Amino acid sequence: MENTSKKLKAKDFITVGIFAAILFAVEFAFGMLGYIHPYIVASYVIILPLASGIPMMLFYTKVEKFGMITILSILLAIIMFIGGMGYLGAPLIIGAGVIADLIAKSGQYKSFKKIVISFGIFNLWICANYFPILVTAESYRQDLIDGGYSAEYANNLFAAINVKTIGVLVVLCFIFGCIGAVIGKAVVKKHFEKAGIV
Amino acid sequence: MKLDPRTKLFMVFVVSLIVMMSAITPFLWAIRLSITLIPIILMILEKKYSSALKFLLAYASALVLMFYFLSEQSEGLIASLLIGYCGIVVQFMPALITAWYVVRTTKIGEFMSCMQKMHVPDGIAVSLAVVMRFFPTIKEEYSSINDAMRMRGVMLGGGNVLRMFEFRMIPLLFSCVNIGEELSAAAITRGLGGEVKRSSVIELKLGIADFFLMAFLTAATVIFVVFKYFL
Numbered sequence: 081m082e083n084t085s086k087k088l089k090a091k092d093f094i095t096v097g098i099f100a101a102i103l104f105a106v107e108f109a110f111g112m113l114g115y116i117h118p119y120i121v122a123s124y125v126i127i128l129p130l131a132s133g134i135p136m137m138l139f140y141t142k143v144e145k146f147g148m149i150t151i152l153s154i155l156l157a158i159i160m161f162i163g164g165m166g167y168l169g170a171p172l173i174i175g176a177g178v179i180a181d182l183i184a185k186s187g188q189y190k191s192f193k194k195i196v197i198s199f200g201i202f203n204l205w206i207c208a209n210y211f212p213i214l215v216t217a218e219s220y221r222q223d224l225i226d227g228g229y230s231a232e233y234a235n236n237l238f239a240a241i242n243v244k245t246i247g248v249l250v251v252l253c254f255i256f257g258c259i260g261a262v263i264g265k266a267v268v269k270k271h272f273e274k275a276g277i278v
Numbered sequence: 279m280k281l282d283p284r285t286k287l288f289m290v291f292v293v294s295l296i297v298m299m300s301a302i303t304p305f306l307w308a309i310r311l312s313i314t315l316i317p318i319i320l321m322i323l324e325k326k327y328s329s330a331l332k333f334l335l336a337y338a339s340a341l342v343l344m345f346y347f348l349s350e351q352s353e354g355l356i357a358s359l360l361i362g363y364c365g366i367v368v369q370f371m372p373a374l375i376t377a378w379y380v381v382r383t384t385k386i387g388e389f390m391s392c393m394q395k396m397h398v399p400d401g402i403a404v405s406l407a408v409v410m411r412f413f414p415t416i417k418e419e420y421s422s423i424n425d426a427m428r429m430r431g432v433m434l435g436g437g438n439v440l441r442m443f444e445f446r447m448i449p450l451l452f453s454c455v456n457i458g459e460e461l462s463a464a465a466i467t468r469g470l471g472g473e474v475k476r477s478s479v480i481e482l483k484l485g486i487a488d489f490f491l492m493a494f495l496t497a498a499t500v501i502f503v504v505f506k507y508f509l
Binding site: 135 | 290294360361365373377395400401404405406407408409413414417443444447448450452454455457458461462464465470
């Protein structure tokens with residue numbers, strides 16, 4: 081790891097792949113809850129940043145070069161597409177990844193403050209998944225009802241996520257991303273630094 | 279039957295695309311069902327009978343429930359739980375089962391050589407390959423962690439949700455990081471990340487079955503889109 085070269089190595093790619101898989105597993109486990117009630121879908125902005133804080137902080141300790149967070153976001157976009165989330169959010173997911181990467185880079189991937197902000201921005205990928213709901217609101221609602229959901233579910237979903245609330249959701253997402261980062265860092269310190277893994 | 283990885287990737291793409299758009303008319307449902315049947319048939323051809331059967335049962339029961347017991351008007355707790363179950367199965371299972379089929383039947387060498395042929399940047403190809411290989415590992419590690427906890431009598435972390443989460447997450451991360459180290463060592467000894475262009479033992483060729491399946495998938499997508507949005 082003492083290598084100063086800026087180019088990404090095979091080892092870095094493998095790290096990214098592993099953490100993408102872990103992140104997706106976490107996302108998947110909580111994501112399934114959303115089918116019970118649409119308000120849970122809206123509360124992803126709180127649950128997911130907190131839950132993914134630990135693996136992501138561990139990931140940040142392994143990041144030393146530009147590009148790793150970007151690739152992670154590209155992988156997330158691909159997985160989200162396969163998972164049926166649509167392609168509309170994909171550019172936003174990757175955009176959030178690139179910005180998060182740039183912020184973390186400005187702190188040389190060491191400054192904890194920058195990492196907290198970077199993780200907050202990175203979490204906006206969760207909001208990117210709401211994007212299709214906003215843009216195609218009318219047809220999306222019809223799709224849900226045709227697709228077998230009850231009108232109750234659709235109405236609740238749109239009560240929770242619409243053009244007015246998205247601002248709040250984005251801010252919440254960022255704030256809880258920062259909180260998740262702090263908690264994650266504490267856990268990483270408690271378990272991993274003691275064990276000498278980091 | 280041996281399919282080219284490129285065909286399989288195309289299949290994943292098409293299935294997730296079609297699953298994303300809701301089917302309204304019976305005709306669109308028919309297309310959607312036939313698309314869903316493809317991975318099942320392929321699994322049967324690969325002699326994975328039990329998975330195929332399990333998926334078929336889950337999917338069929340979800341469909342029956344959805345059409346006969348749930349409607350726009352259904353309300354209440356049981357209905358919403360049922361909607362949850364049906365929503366997950368009908369919406370995501372086809373894409374998941376296709377992805378599962380691809381992961382199970384594609385060797386990592388095939389996948390890499392396919393990515394190389396499609397000129398995907400090395401970084402994304404390697405990371406994707408790792409993601410593909412890693413899901414089964416996560417599942418395995420997770421169940422061994424559960425076993426270990428049961429052996430020591432730690433059940434559900436004493437009812438504390440946070441500890442429940444911590445007790446599973448931390449060991450899982452530990453083993454994943456370690457496996458990652460081993461994986462990188464193994465990959466580097468095989469010349470991954472070297473300066474020269476890598477060659478591959480596996481020569482990929484598109485066969486008749488590939489062309490047939492691709493044509494079918496493309497046709498299904500076009501018909502679906504045309505009938506949904508233009509007619």
